[in-house]
Amino acid sequence: MLELGSIASRVGNFNHLRQLHAQIIHNSLHHHNYWVALLINHCTRLRAPPHYTHLLFNSTLNPNVFVFTSMLRFYSHLQDHAKVVLMYEQMQGCGVRPDAFVYPILIKSAGTGGIGFHAHVLKLGHGSDAFVRNAVIDMYARLGPIGHARKVFDEIPDYERKVADWNAMVSGYWKWESEGQAQWLFDVMPERNVITWTAMVTGYAKVKDLEAARRYFDCMPERSVVSWNAMLSGYAQNGLAEEALRLFDEMVNAGIEPDETTWVTVISACSSRGDPCLAASLVRTLHQKRIQLNCFVRTALLDMYAKCGSIGAARRIFDELGAYRNSVTWNAMISAYMRVGDLDSARKLFNTMPGRNVVTWNSMIAGYAQNGQSAMAIELFKEMITAKKLTPDEVTMVSVISACGHLGALELGNWVVRFLTENQIKLSISGHNAMIFMYSRCGSMEDAKRVFQEMATRDVVSYNTLISGFAAHGHGVEAINLMSTMKEGGIEPDRVTFIGVLTACSHAGLLEEGRKVFESIKDPAIDHYACMVDLLGRVGELEDAKRTMERMPMEPHAGVYGSLLNASRIHKQVELGELAANKLFELEPDNSGNFILLSNIYASAGRWKDVERIREAMKKGGVKKTTGWSWVEYGGKLHKFIVADRSHERSDDIYQLLIELRKKMREAGYIADKSCVLRDVEEEEKEEIVGTHSEKLAICYALLVSEAGAVIRVVKNLRVCWDCHTAIKMISKLEGRVIIVRDNNRFHCFNDGLCSCKDYW
DNA sequence: ATAGGGTTAG
Numbered sequence: 001m002l003e004l005g006s007i008a009s010r011v012g013n014f015n016h017l018r019q020l021h022a023q024i025i026h027n028s029l030h031h032h033n034y035w036v037a038l039l040i041n042h043c044t045r046l047r048a049p050p051h052y053t054h055l056l057f058n059s060t061l062n063p064n065v066f067v068f069t070s071m072l073r074f075y076s077h078l079q080d081h082a083k084v085v086l087m088y089e090q091m092q093g094c095g096v097r098p099d100a101f102v103y104p105i106l107i108k109s110a111g112t113g114g115i116g117f118h119a120h121v122l123k124l125g126h127g128s129d130a131f132v133r134n135a136v137i138d139m140y141a142r143l144g145p146i147g148h149a150r151k152v153f154d155e156i157p158d159y160e161r162k163v164a165d166w167n168a169m170v171s172g173y174w175k176w177e178s179e180g181q182a183q184w185l186f187d188v189m190p191e192r193n194v195i196t197w198t199a200m201v202t203g204y205a206k207v208k209d210l211e212a213a214r215r216y217f218d219c220m221p222e223r224s225v226v227s228w229n230a231m232l233s234g235y236a237q238n239g240l241a242e243e244a245l246r247l248f249d250e251m252v253n254a255g256i257e258p259d260e261t262t263w264v265t266v267i268s269a270c271s272s273r274g275d276p277c278l279a280a281s282l283v284r285t286l287h288q289k290r291i292q293l294n295c296f297v298r299t300a301l302l303d304m305y306a307k308c309g310s311i312g313a314a315r316r317i318f319d320e321l322g323a324y325r326n327s328v329t330w331n332a333m334i335s336a337y338m339r340v341g342d343l344d345s346a347r348k349l350f351n352t353m354p355g356r357n358v359v360t361w362n363s364m365i366a367g368y369a370q371n372g373q374s375a376m377a378i379e380l381f382k383e384m385i386t387a388k389k390l391t392p393d394e395v396t397m398v399s400v401i402s403a404c405g406h407l408g409a410l411e412l413g414n415w416v417v418r419f420l421t422e423n424q425i426k427l428s429i430s431g432h433n434a435m436i437f438m439y440s441r442c443g444s445m446e447d448a449k450r451v452f453q454e455m456a457t458r459d460v461v462s463y464n465t466l467i468s469g470f471a472a473h474g475h476g477v478e479a480i481n482l483m484s485t486m487k488e489g490g491i492e493p494d495r496v497t498f499i500g501v502l503t504a505c506s507h508a509g510l511l512e513e514g515r516k517v518f519e520s521i522k523d524p525a526i527d528h529y530a531c532m533v534d535l536l537g538r539v540g541e542l543e544d545a546k547r548t549m550e551r552m553p554m555e556p557h558a559g560v561y562g563s564l565l566n567a568s569r570i571h572k573q574v575e576l577g578e579l580a581a582n583k584l585f586e587l588e589p590d591n592s593g594n595f596i597l598l599s600n601i602y603a604s605a606g607r608w609k610d611v612e613r614i615r616e617a618m619k620k621g622g623v624k625k626t627t628g629w630s631w632v633e634y635g636g637k638l639h640k641f642i643v644a645d646r647s648h649e650r651s652d653d654i655y656q657l658l659i660e661l662r663k664k665m666r667e668a669g670y671i672a673d674k675s676c677v678l679r680d681v682e683e684e685e686k687e688e689i690v691g692t693h694s695e696k697l698a699i700c701y702a703l704l705v706s707e708a709g710a711v712i713r714v715v716k717n718l719r720v721c722w723d724c725h726t727a728i729k730m731i732s733k734l735e736g737r738v739i740i741v742r743d744n745n746r747f748h749c750f751n752d753g754l755c756s757c758k759d760y761w
Numbered sequence: 762a763t764a765g766g767g768t769t770a771g
Contacts, residue, residue, distance in 0.1 A: 233762070264762040271763095299763045331764040338765095362765040369766090398766040405767095433767045464768045471769095499769045527769070534771065562771035569771095593771085719771085745770055 004029075011042045021056070033067050036060045040070035044077050065096050072102060076109045084109040100126045104135035114139040134164050141172025167195050174203035194220065198227040205234025210243075229261045236269040244269035245278075260294055267300040276308040295321065299329045306336030331359050338367025358390055366399040374403035375638060378412065385419075397425055398434045405438035408715035408742050409633045413438045433461050440469025443713055443740045443747055460491050467500035472746045474757055476508025480517070495525055502531035507746060507757065511539045526552070530559035537567020542576060558587045565594065569601050577601040592618065592625045593719070600722065628718040630694035632702045641697040650701060657700045658692070661731060670730050695724050695741060696731075703735060712739045719743055729753050 004023055011017050021030075021039060029035045036056055043053040057063065057071055068091045075083040088106060091098065098106070103121050107114040118136050126132045133152060140149035149172050153165055166189045173182035182203055186196065197220040204213035217223075217231045228251050235244035248266050251258065258266070263286065270278050283301070291297070298317050306314040318325070318333045330353045337346035350356070350364050361384045368377035381400045384390060392400075397420060404413035417435065420427065427435070432455050439448035452458065452466050463486040470479040479501050483493055493501075498521050505514030514535045521528055529552045536545035545567055549556050561580045568577030581598040588594060595618045602610040617623075631640040639648065648654065695716050702712040720728075720743050732739050733753030741748045749756035 229762075259762095261762045268763065296763050301763095303763065326763085328764045333764090335765065357764095359765045364765090366766060393765095395766045402767060430767045435767095437768065459767095461768050466768090468768060496769050503770075530771075531769095537771090559770065564771085566771045597771085 008038060014046050014048060017042050017046060017048065030059045031061060033060055033064045037066040037070045040067065040074055044070070044074045050078065063094065063096070065099055065102070068096055069101050069105070072105045076105050081109045081111065100129040100132055104131045107135040107139050111143065114143070130160065130162060134162065134168060137165055138168040141168045142175060144176060146172050146176045163191055163193050163196065167199060170196060171199045174199065174206060179203070179207060194222050194224050194227060198224070198230050201227060201230045201234065205230065208238055210234055210238060210240065225256060225259045225262065228256055229265060232262065232265045236265050239272065241269040241272045260297055263291060264296050264300045267297070267304050271304040271307040274307050276310070279304050279308040295324045295326060295329070299332055302329065303332045306332065306339065311336055311340055327355055327357050327360065331363050334360065335363045335367065338363060338370065341371050343367065343371055343373065358393055358396065361390060362395045362399065365396060369399045369403045374406040377403040391423065392425065394425060394427055394431050397427070398431050401434040401438045405441035407638060408442050408713065409638060410442040410444060410713065411633050411636060413442055429455070429457060429459050429462065433465050436462065436465045436469065440466065440472065441742070443742060445469060445473055460494055460497070463491060464496045464500055467497060467504065471500050471504035471507060474507040474746065476504045476510040476513065479504030480513055499527050499531055502528060502535060506531060506535040506538055509539055511535065511541070526554055526557055527559060530563050533560050534563035534566070537563055538570060540571055542567060542571060542573055546576065558584060561587065565597050569597050572601065572604050574601055574605050589621060590623060592623050595623060626718060628694055628716065630698040630714055630716045632698045632714050634702065634705050639698070639701055641694045643694050644692040645694065645697055648701065650704060653704055654697055654700045657704060658696065661734070664734050665727070665730050668730060668734065670727065693721060693724050695720060696727060699728065699731060699739060712737055714739065715742045717744065720748055725755065729755055
């Protein structure tokens with residue numbers, strides 16, 4: 001027995017535990033409740049697998065209150081609340097009466113059900129037991145109402161009130177966002193311990209006041225690993241990865257042994273940096289230290305590998321985890337695939353995943369949206385809400401709203417906005433930003449401005465989004481003014497702001513204003529140069545544009561040459577166009593747009609042999625024309641068209657209308673331009689009609705179905721071509737309709753034979 | 762303790 005006692009006192013790992021277990025069986029003591037309870041308590045401490053622990057439990061025939069208590073503690077520790085409840089029921093079934101040691105565990109585990117226990121323990125006379133009382137305070141502090149916690153707390157006689165009671169109140173006030181109360185209690189407490197101090201660090205980190213958190217951290221009389229972890233995760237969760245990593249170094253230098261939580265936090269800080277070298281060095285450290293990798297650490301590692309570009313390594317961890325995967329593991333892997341654009345693999349995981357949660361759906365919806373599959377994103381959203389099991393949250397809605405914007409689907413967008421109010425989903429700044437984006441991409445600048453104005457607080461993205469909206473609509477002055485407003489409001493313009501304002505100047509032809517803006521940029525990035533070259537090029541300052549490009553401190557990228565090529569096309573500059581195009585053919589050999597632009601330049605100069613040469617070059621290089629889709633929203637659906645499309649159910653009517661329009665347009669003197677040679681001249685020659693470009697098909701469909709006089713909104717996923725531009729002007733005049741076509745990146749508002757963008761050709 | 766969101770463009 002003595003030997004057993006000395007083994008029992010030195011159980012440091014799972015192997016020791018098994019030895020002790022074997023020894024107990026050897027001595028035929030395994031039916032004795034004392035030894036069983038002792039073993040189970042070791043299981044809790046060492047986080048033994050549940051099946052092993054349950055085996056121990058089953059070895060006793062008449063479990064007493066000590067055995068049940070240790071089992072309850074074990075499951076409570078694992079946060080397996082369902083098992084706690086089961087165990088409690090079994091305990092009652094065996095006629096074992098819970099004592100004051102049991103109730104704190106039950107209350108802790110019961111969630112809102114703990115409120116029922118409160119009355120129960122009072123009736124049983126456990127109300128003045130210090131542990132029970134503390135559990136009750138803690139329960140109300142966590143679940144609310146915090147006032148109930150306070151009431152129990154206040155009823156304790158001063159001399160009986162323990163630090164743990166104060167601590168539960170302090171954490172509770174932080175939880176319920178009463179910083180002042182938490183602070184006040186901290187100040188008046190008769191004594192504080194490391195838990196109190198750590199609660200303050202966690203609390204300030206939660207309200208993003210990291211300076212205060214650090215102040216408390218620095219003042220702590222003693223620190224536990226948990227305190228370090230609190231400070232670390234404060235930095236990590238507020239995007240201060242650098243600070244977190246620096247603090248981790250400090251921690252290591254101070255000789256503090258990191259625990260699993262520490263590693264998880266540090267790994268996640270590392271993930272957000274996306275630096276493969278840092279990741280590798282962290283993995284080396286883990287390896288050297290022979291750290292036990294639990295499911296949390298492995299999932300964090302999976303995410304880190306994925307974010308540092310090693311999708312294969314991430315997948316290996318995923319596979320190795322096997323049955324130990326939890327929903328976070330699955331979600332991390334799904335987003336990993338989405339991040340690299342592997343939609344199929346993500347979908348496969350999604351389809352096989354057990355227990356999908358909101359984050360799972362959000363990852364899928366956002367993934368589709370980010371990979372240009374807005375329609376699929378919305379389809380998935382509809383599936384999510386029809387399944388009814390899950391309520392979308394703000395994150396879901398932000399992706400969905402943004403997807404509506406990308407589609408230019410205003411009816412759908414309005415439906416989503418109604419869905420928000422009906423389901424009482426509150427939007428924060430980013431939600432409103434998504435709405436601004438949606439409305440402005442749907443051509444509804446009035447709504448975009450309204451949302452912007454109604455926001456209580458705006459961030460730099462709010463401004464940038466509206467400015468970009470103005471830019472796409474050619475509202476140059478408004479864009480410039482909004483940038484001034486944001487500066488007055490104390491928000492500094494960033495890279496994106498300047499891109500927006502410069503684009504706006506470019507679309508509005510505001511040369512001098514744009515120059516001023518450009519000169520005000522402290523350290524212009526490559527995209528700013530591209531915008532400036534675009535602005536100069538559009539207004540016809542081609543020499544200046546070329547000079548600007550040549551004086552760039554960095555190597556020009558495709559965007560810069562693209563601007564130059566576009567400018568050459570507008571101003572019919574063959575030589576400059578050739579220069580830009582030849583560069584682009586090297587930089588983007590697969591981009592058909594560049595070939596088409598150059599060929600259009602040749603066509604406008606009547607150089608048909610060169611046009612033919614470009615066509616041959618495309619064929620030889622295997623450059624495929626990008627498919628240009630156009631769509632129009634009608635009756636809650638998107639009607640999608642492609643050149644010479646015959647698949648639409650109203651196709652016959654659409655083509656009939658095209659023929660009629662062509663007749664009318666001929667009479668009005670319209671001549672389809674030959675410059676579209678590389679697009680679909682062959683199709684046009686075959687068809688006895690005005691041309692079957694996707695935008696024209698979409699417009700004809702809209703003319704057929706919409707009410708007379710209503711504005712027609714069409715989206716084209718590529719640039720609206722020259723021929724179409726001319727034709728749509730004519731259609732707007734002949735039919736007396738306002739037609740808004742959204743390009744890739746700008747709006748063309750056609751009205752009475754004119755277009756809002758005057759610089760197009 | 763680990764997973765999910767918005768703005769850029771010829």
